[in-house]
Amino acid sequence: MTAEADHGIGEAVAARVERRWATLSIVIVGLLVGMATYIGIHQATMPQGHVETADPATLHLSGEFVESNLGSAVEADGSVTVRAIGQQYSFTPQCVVVPSDTPVKLRATSADVVHGLLIEGTNINTMLVPGYVSDLPVRFKAPGDHVMPCQEFCGIGHQGMWGKVKVVDKPAFAKLAAAKRRLTCVD
Amino acid sequence: MLTNKRLILAHFWLAFIVFGAALVLGAWQMFVRSPLNAWHFNPEFYYRSVTAHGSAMGYVFPTLVAMGFGYAITESALEKPLIGRRWAWAGFFLVAIGAVVAMIPVSLGLASVLYTFYPPMVGNPFYYIGVVMVVVGSWIWVALMSINMAIWKRENPDKPVPLAMFANVAGSYLWGWTAVGAALEIIFQILPVALGLRSTIDAGLARVFFSWTLHAIVYFWLIPTYIAYYTIFPRAIGGRLYSDAMARISFILFVVVAMPIGVHHLFADPQVGAGFKFMHSVFTGLVALPTLLTVFTICASAEIASRLRGGHGAFGWITALPWQNPIMLATALSLVMLGFGGAGGLINMSYQLDASIHNTQWITGHFHLIFGGAIVIMYFAIAYDLWPHLTGRALESFGLMRTQLWLWFIGMIVTTFPWHYVGILGMPRRMAFYDYANPAISPQAFSVVMSAVGGFILLLSGALFLTVLIRGQWADNSEAGSYRFAIPLHMPARIPAALNSFGLWLALMIGLTVVNYGYPIAQLMVLKETNVPAVYVGAGR
Ligand code: HEM
Ligand SMILES: [Cu+2]
Ligand SMILES: [Cu+2]
Numbered sequence: 001m002t003a004e005a006d007h008g009i010g011e012a013v014a015a016r017v018e019r020r021w022a023t024l025s026i027v028i029v030g031l032l033v034g035m036a037t038y039i040g041i042h043q044a045t046m047p048q049g050h051v052e053t054a055d056p057a058t059l060h061l062s063g064e065f066v067e068s069n070l071g072s073a074v075e076a077d078g079s080v081t082v083r084a085i086g087q088q089y090s091f092t093p094q095c096v097v098v099p100s101d102t103p104v105k106l107r108a109t110s111a112d113v114v115h116g117l118l119i120e121g122t123n124i125n126t127m128l129v130p131g132y133v134s135d136l137p138v139r140f141k142a143p144g145d146h147v148m149p150c151q152e153f154c155g156i157g158h159q160g161m162w163g164k165v166k167v168v169d170k171p172a173f174a175k176l177a178a179a180k181r182r183l184t185c186v187d
Numbered sequence: 188m189l190t191n192k193r194l195i196l197a198h199f200w201l202a203f204i205v206f207g208a209a210l211v212l213g214a215w216q217m218f219v220r221s222p223l224n225a226w227h228f229n230p231e232f233y234y235r236s237v238t239a240h241g242s243a244m245g246y247v248f249p250t251l252v253a254m255g256f257g258y259a260i261t262e263s264a265l266e267k268p269l270i271g272r273r274w275a276w277a278g279f280f281l282v283a284i285g286a287v288v289a290m291i292p293v294s295l296g297l298a299s300v301l302y303t304f305y306p307p308m309v310g311n312p313f314y315y316i317g318v319v320m321v322v323v324g325s326w327i328w329v330a331l332m333s334i335n336m337a338i339w340k341r342e343n344p345d346k347p348v349p350l351a352m353f354a355n356v357a358g359s360y361l362w363g364w365t366a367v368g369a370a371l372e373i374i375f376q377i378l379p380v381a382l383g384l385r386s387t388i389d390a391g392l393a394r395v396f397f398s399w400t401l402h403a404i405v406y407f408w409l410i411p412t413y414i415a416y417y418t419i420f421p422r423a424i425g426g427r428l429y430s431d432a433m434a435r436i437s438f439i440l441f442v443v444v445a446m447p448i449g450v451h452h453l454f455a456d457p458q459v460g461a462g463f464k465f466m467h468s469v470f471t472g473l474v475a476l477p478t479l480l481t482v483f484t485i486c487a488s489a490e491i492a493s494r495l496r497g498g499h500g501a502f503g504w505i506t507a508l509p510w511q512n513p514i515m516l517a518t519a520l521s522l523v524m525l526g527f528g529g530a531g532g533l534i535n536m537s538y539q540l541d542a543s544i545h546n547t548q549w550i551t552g553h554f555h556l557i558f559g560g561a562i563v564i565m566y567f568a569i570a571y572d573l574w575p576h577l578t579g580r581a582l583e584s585f586g587l588m589r590t591q592l593w594l595w596f597i598g599m600i601v602t603t604f605p606w607h608y609v610g611i612l613g614m615p616r617r618m619a620f621y622d623y624a625n626p627a628i629s630p631q632a633f634s635v636v637m638s639a640v641g642g643f644i645l646l647l648s649g650a651l652f653l654t655v656l657i658r659g660q661w662a663d664n665s666e667a668g669s670y671r672f673a674i675p676l677h678m679p680a681r682i683p684a685a686l687n688s689f690g691l692w693l694a695l696m697i698g699l700t701v702v703n704y705g706y707p708i709a710q711l712m713v714l715k716e717t718n719v720p721a722v723y724v725g726a727g728r
Contacts, residue, residue: 010677011677014429014430014676014677015430017487018429018430018433018483018484018487021479021480021483022433022480025475025476025479025480025483026476028475028479029472029473029475029476029479030472032472032475032533032537033468033469033472036468036472036537036539037465037469039539040465040539048457048460048461050460051457051458051459051460051710051711051714052457053714053716053717055716055719056719056720057719057720088722109457112307112720112722113305113307113308113390113722114305114306114307114308114390114394116455116545116546116615118545118546118547118613118615119613120612120613120614120627121613123542123543124542125455125542125543125545125546126455126457127453127455127456127457127546128457129390129391129394129456129457129458130307130390130719131389131390131391131458131716131717131718131719132391132456132457132458132717133457134456134457135457145627146627147613147625147627147628149613149615149618150615151545151546151547151615151616152305152546152617153234153301153305153617154308155308155722155724156230156231156234156299156724157230158234158617158618158619159230159618159619159620159621
């Protein structure tokens with residue numbers, strides 16, 4: 001075989017191997033995207049659907065984020081809605097109390113700059129952007145205490161912005177709820 | 188044929204001086220926020236430091252490396268002097284002066300807003316003006332790269348543009364358009380407020396604009412590294428590039444899909460709806476393609492080099508690679524870090540998994556591994572490879588170079604693995620200190636100490652790197668010959684026009700960005716009630 005022909009064969013082999021790898025890469029990427037799509041649709045783990053707004057200048061005057069309405073509220077269907085706000089450098093309420101094993105809707109916003117909120121030991125994690133309302137469905141498996149730090153830089157006191165979440169079992173929560181309209185664990 | 192050596196050296200030296208200074212700040216940050224620090228300090232200093240470290244490492248250092256390397260590629264790949272030398276110097280001085288203008292208010296504590304400057308927090312206007320100057324200086328480079336390629340193509344109508352130049356121009360276009368997002372945010376939203384002309388700002392809209400820049404900027408950082416993989420590495424180890432066409436496709440893919448995916452940084456944000464988050468998540472998957480293609484081509488190129496040296500066996504060829512060669516070592520270590528970092532990236536890109544690590548220390552661990560690790564180690568390799576051609580003096584301390592590269596790799600692993608781990612435990616990022624006495628936080632203390640130790644290893648490696656370069660400036664004269672790039676195994680006789688020009692790809696890049704960002708931006712611009720009062724930071728306000 002001449003060197004010329006040899007070269008031609010080598011080139012064809014190289015191109016074929018390369019094409020196979022490219023195909024495999026496309027399949028891998030397609031599979032990953034497909035998986036995320038499937039889980040998103042079938043287990044309803046899509047991010048927040050709509051953009052909702054709230055004016056930080058009037059939060060404390062009217063609307064759902066007035067101080068007397070913050071904390072956990074029991075809804076008619078037995079689910080719980082938690083309303084909270086972040087401000088430099090604390091959350092209100094500073095301690096959130098929720099029942100275990102119950103659908104909870106977390107609604108939160110910011111009164112000044114961008115903050116974030118994550119609850120350690122869970123997958124609950126959202127941004128609080130002034131002007132907008134974050135709304136996410138969550139569920140706590142078991143009773144216990146969690147810390148809830150602010151996860152976005154919000155000024156020179158950011159490192160001090162830690163809230164708490166107390167998860168109590170359902171009967172204990174029902175007993176607390178019977179006594180008060182809005183629950184917190186701030187003493 | 189490098190004629191503008193001073194221009195190129197100026198870019199690299201300034202880049203590495205900025206890098207060295209920012210590295211010291213990084214190590215200090217690691218230390219003060221760890222349990223090793225028993226003293227009280229003003230947390231405001233931490234945020235000044237992170238603003239300086241992030242802005243220097245994110246905006247100034249990689250931009251200067253891309254610019255200097257770009258000029259070196261233009262002259263050596265096109266084999267003619269750079270057109271627009273004066274403009275290039277003007278760009279350099281804009282970047283240098285911009286960096287100083289930005290750093291003065293930062294060091295005075297008047298702009299501790301971090302390099303992401305999320306409004307409505309607003310700092311001293313000179314910080315933003317400095318950042319804009321850096322970007323405008325780099326835009327001059329973008330224009331020069333484009334002009335030099337166009338003129339060369341006119342003079343050489345039937346030759347393909349050399350791969351190194353093609354990739355370099357791809358990177359410059361990518362950056363030119365990427366920077367537009369943050370530029371719009373600064374010029375139309377932040378600066379009017381910082382200058383006191385307006386007092387309210389839409390924080391959600393600002394985050395959308397910034398995400399347009401924030402994601403694709405990482406590919407701008409990455410492109411010099413990929414150019415080194417494709418065009419320096421095979422030549423340096425005595426081999427050939429496996430495929431020229433696949434390399435071009437990879438760079439084109441970056442140009443097209445890097446931009447319309449930035450909303451993946453906003454998965455946890457309330458101001459963008461689920462539909463666009465989903466769109467961006469899908470496109471984010473696509474951007475893994477060029478990296479998968481690259482890893483294949485580079486490993487195949489290494490195999491060619493090894494077999495040319497007599498390596499054999501299915502895996503035995505790996506031992507026959509020239510491991511003594513610093514470029515070989517740097518590329519291998521870089522690919523290992525890219526592999527770990529890429530695996531982490533797959534987690535970030537899915538919005539279900541993202542919720543468990545969003546804005547935790549996982550994220551800082553992740554980008555230090557990819558950017559500080561996989562990317563920056565190739566910046567070292569580029570400098571080592573290019574230095575003798577720029578200074579006309581040999582770099583002979585190969586042992587020192589290998590030690591430096593190993594220390595960088597080990598330091599990165601020791602720093603970032605525990606950093607990822609505490610992120611999974613939920614440790615939030617960007618905090619000046621933590622209460623390690625709190626039982627909820629104390630399990631993280633040991634890992635944070637590990638990261639700090641890794642940080643000191645990195646600092647040592649950075650010092651060795653600068654030592655090698657400085658020694659190179661005083662070494663004996665030696666003629667390094669002309670600077671060359673790797674030759675492909677099979678040089679295609681003709682290259683399709685699509686792989687030799689950018690018209691179509693730029694149209695797609697801009698078109699896809701408009702499709703994927705147009706609606707979220709328009710929707711927020713229409714919402715007037717989301718303009719919120721600015722919160723000014725810094726002393727004296
Ligand atoms: C070449 C290398 C490096 C690059 C490109 C780089 C880049 C960056 C960037 C862009 C940020 C800003 C992150 C933010 O604002 O959240 C950052 C933060 C930080 N970097 Fe680096 N860095 C490098 C090396 C280092 C080293 C060697 C250390 C430690 C010794 C370090 C420690 C830190 C720390 C502690 C933060 C603050 C993280 C936080 O508080 O969340 N960096 N780095
Ligand atoms: Cu905060
Ligand atoms: Cu990104």
